[in-house]
Amino acid sequence: MVARTHTVAFEGLEARPVEVQCAVTAGMPAFAVVGRPDKAVSEARERVRAALGAMAIALPSRRISVNLSPADLPKEGSHFDLPIALAVLAALEVIPAELVENTVSLGELSLDGTLVAVAGALPAAVTAAARDATLICPEACGPEAAWVRDAAVLGAPSLAAVLRHFTGQSVLAAASPGEVTTEEAGSRDLRDIKGQERAKRALEVAAAGRHHLLMIGSPGSGKSMLAARMPGIMPPMSPHEILETSMIHSLSGLLGAGGISRRRPFREPHHTASVAAIVGGGRSARPGEISLAHNGVLFMDELPEFPRTVLETLRQPIECGEVVIARANAHVRYPCRFLLIAAANPCRCGHMHDAARACPRAPGCGDDYMGRISGPLLDRFDLRLEVPPVGLSDLSLPDSGDTTAQVRARVARAREIQEQRYADHPGVRVNAEAEGRLLEEVANPDAEGRALLMRAAERFGLTARGYHRVLKVARTIADLDGGGPVHRAHLAEALAFRQPGNDREGALVGNG
Ligand SMILES: Nc1ncnc2c1ncn2[C@@H]1O[C@H](COP(=O)(O)OP(=O)(O)O)[C@@H](O)[C@H]1O
Ligand SMILES: [Mg+2]
Structure with missing residues (x-):
């Protein structure tokens, strides 16, 4: 038998x-x-x-x-x-x-x-x-x-x-679903961060349109603190997103006690991690960090320290939201639609902008260090900004600025506007995913805006990709502003978020 x-x-x-x-x-x-x-x-x-x-x-x-x-x-x-x-x-x-x-x-x-x-x-x-x-x-x-x-x-x-x-002696009990966790214990609030209004604004824009963000600043300026607050300002995952993300975490044995989290994942791989650990693969083709960050945040601290192979392998998945891992006789696909936040010191010692502490090689050491990030990878960051250290006097000020909950509410509204806008476009959920004709259509700036964009394109030598990225960010800023047409002010803010590096696409050089 x-x-x-x-x-x-x-x-x-x-x-x-x-x-x-x-x-x-x-x-x-x-x-x-x-x-x-x-x-x-x-x-x-x-x-x-x-x-x-x-x-x-x-x-x-x-x-x-x-x-x-x-x-x-x-x-x-x-x-x-x-x-x-x-x-x-x-x-x-x-x-x-x-x-x-x-x-x-x-x-x-x-x-x-x-x-x-x-x-x-x-x-x-x-x-x-x-x-x-x-x-x-x-x-x-x-x-x-x-x-x-x-x-x-x-x-x-x-x-x-x-x-x-x-054999009918005693039946097994039906399992019941684990707990849902929405907030993480001791949740970190945006208000804990003193000053840094510009960086907080960049976080908000990034969360609203799922734009990748690069922060450059000396050690201790609060980059890690800022990144850690990103999942909090993103709206909770939809039921569909929860299932997608949980499936990946289940395959990696990460669903502790069967609990399912509505909170977006925050993954922070170390720069010594292997390509297989970050991108996925290895002997049993497990999902990597980029897939574990699906629908959430991938934080790459000290970006230039990551091996070149890792950085270059990332380009493709960043673009298509999916990673294909080649096996001996098959290809395995995992989704990886994450928001990338990268942080970097301006140079290896980290004190390039601090005349008293900078190393003798400053400022040349900064070019060497940032040169490790290739132009095409750099180009994929829609938002790039310098994070200056806050002064000691600012640290003793009382808490100021918006709370995580206030920012999350604005982000959620901007996401709703996008959801409606792209309802008829499967595969596009947020502005960062709009391409080509669709982008031109939804982010068509008014005459003043277009004139500004043309001037900026000439002056800064924007590439075609850079031009479209500015349009996407401007669309998101206009959505945070109620969802109306893209005006000059929206474009001006979007252009300002392409510094440092906007004067020469692909080369990260401060423009003075
Ligand atoms: N704007 C700020 N407000 C409050 N504390 C800050 C701020 N910036 C830095 N800190 C303090 O400095 C520490 C180091 O910040 P961190 O985010 O690790 O810096 P970085 O990642 O840029 O090196 C934080 O844990 C915090 O105690
Ligand atoms: Mg840090």
Whole structure:
């Protein structure tokens, strides 16, 4: 008899259905798993054998064959333990075969039969729900899987508990969804930052239109502080965005306690991280930091310190909001529509603008340092500004300026305007994503504005891309201003946000 049950194999964000078949036949005693298993899947045999042994079930001295179908889909990870164990138990007629047939399960077994949490329970639940099947997963994964509407999810502490469930001794409890977290503990407010009105305005514009932002300033000027407040001023994620982001976090095993966060992710990879860690890939093609930041913020502190390969690999995903990772025999896609905030010191020692502390090589050292950021990458920052340090006297002033909640409300209004504007344009949600004719149409400046733009284009030598980027930012500034036509003042502010570097596209040189 061939027993059948189901599980999934991950391919990018998708959990593809996999049928696990098991046959016990006469022949030399053996336990074989076929169907393109990777090493972790092959090792499932030992864990399954031990876990069954812990329940006093010995494998018979016959040939046990397990096939993972479709055979051409690579199977990776340790989550195949539970479905393989179920198929074996059904083939041995310990549990009724018809009960496991419409079950999707995943989970890693420890040698004593305890079920260990695995990544990807959320996408697995989506697949199970689409097939009208019950999902059985480790107890620790239940709260995250139960988020999927219409999914029947059972969380199990051990293989023994699953066995008792299928033999009718005690049923497994349905898992309930984990908590939703909206605000992070000890939330950081924009008002904590003294002064820096221009930088705060840049954050607001960036959040409103999802424009990438580069901040340049000496150490201690508050760049990290500013960046950390960005997720707070962005509107909470929509249900669709929550699902997208949570799927990626589920695949990386990051949904702590199954809680789902409405707050936008904030990822801050260190500059020593590898290309695979940042962009994604590696042996099991996991999502990288740029995908973990999907719908949220990617903060790259000390941008020039990142290896050139990382910086150049980033250009493509920044542009298309999706990263394609090449595997030996397939391509895996992950979404990565993030808002990039980068910070940099003006030079290696960081004190180029401080005559008393600057190194002997100033100001030439600054050109060397910033030269590590290529022109095309620099061009992708719609907003670039210098962050001057606040004076000690300013630090003792009382809190001033708008709170995070006030700015978030303005950003949310500007985003609503954009949502309506681009309702008929799938793939475009914010001004930063508008291109070509659409951009010309929605950001058409008035006569005065156009004259200013022409003068600026000539004087600063704007490239075509730079020209369009200015239009996008001006559109966002006009949206923060109520959504009317783009005026001269909006364009003037947008142009001012292309410093330093606007006098020579692609070269980051202060213009005095
Ligand atoms: N504008 C400011 N208001 C209040 N504190 C500030 C401000 N700028 C800097 N600080 C203080 O300086 C510290 C260093 O700031 P940080 O954001 O790490 O600087 P940077 O990233 O530019 O090196 C902060 O933790 C904070 O205590
Ligand atoms: Mg810092």
